[in-house]
Amino acid sequence: MSKVLVLNASYEPLNITSWRRAIVLVIKGKAEQVEHNGRFIYPEMPLPTVIRLRNYVRVPYKEIPLTRRNILQRDDHTCQYCGLSGDGLTLDHVVPRSRGGGDKWDNIVTACVRCNVKKGNRTPREASMPLRNPPRRPHSSLYFEVTRQVKSGTHAEWKKYVIGV
Template sequence: MTRFHKHTLLLNADYSALAICDIYKAFLLVFLEKAEIVNAAEGEYLHTVDKAYPVPSIIKLRRYVNIPYQKVILSKSNIFKRDANQCVYCDTKKDLTLDHVLPRSRGGKSTWKNLVTACQSCNSKKGDRTPEEAQMPMRHQPFRPSFLMMLQNNGLNQNHWLPYLKSS
């Protein structure tokens, strides 16, 4: 059996983006008639003993699922994703770590608005100071990303997903 390294965009019944799942979970949702294929990967199939099924690229749930506000969990990997895996001070992508804008020793908390991605060198250079005190401007201010932004910036999207990700 061919092993796919593919993902499927999962849409709600109103075509708003819900999640990204692997093709096997997507296929199961379609097979159990809980979802329908909106777009299939061209020329790719999942095979059983006697049948071939198209690999789902985008699926839509048949029933609307009411999901209250979807929060993005504060985690190291999500901070890195928000900051495009680059140091906010020098733009390098090497030796990344987390930096507290207002250092913890001075009362800084671990929040979306106080954590940024920094390389080891810039983090050490900044030390126990704020970026202003260290004269190290950030290329953007830290913020809480939206669920949609995290879906768009996950590195998995394919061009045909974009209309669904922009409209959500």
């Protein structure tokens, strides 16, 4: 039916769960409903889209791996220079490796082959090719799934609870 965003007591996104699990947490008093979509399970029980845990849960920090797949997903499979989307995209170092640019989240973007070749061994400023979105490290591993849900329009109400979407 629908997915539900689970927030920590501090309103930090923790997880995405099923609507059934969310209802159980609300009924047991472990969570409170923050947002609903106007649909009802029972006359007094709206279907939640966002719930917040009543007690704070400590979550250990987990590093998001720098992989081709994660970079493509972060950049929405779109060239960060011209906006072309689809297959055949490459990864480009904003500051070329030959100039000291490393393999870091804030130095790699998705680029089409044409733009990657055109930029060559220069910075975007030198090539007069401004970036559409500056590269950055995703805030959490949950970021990718929440971004996909928000951009598809399925759960636009989640946007206010997630940084950087």
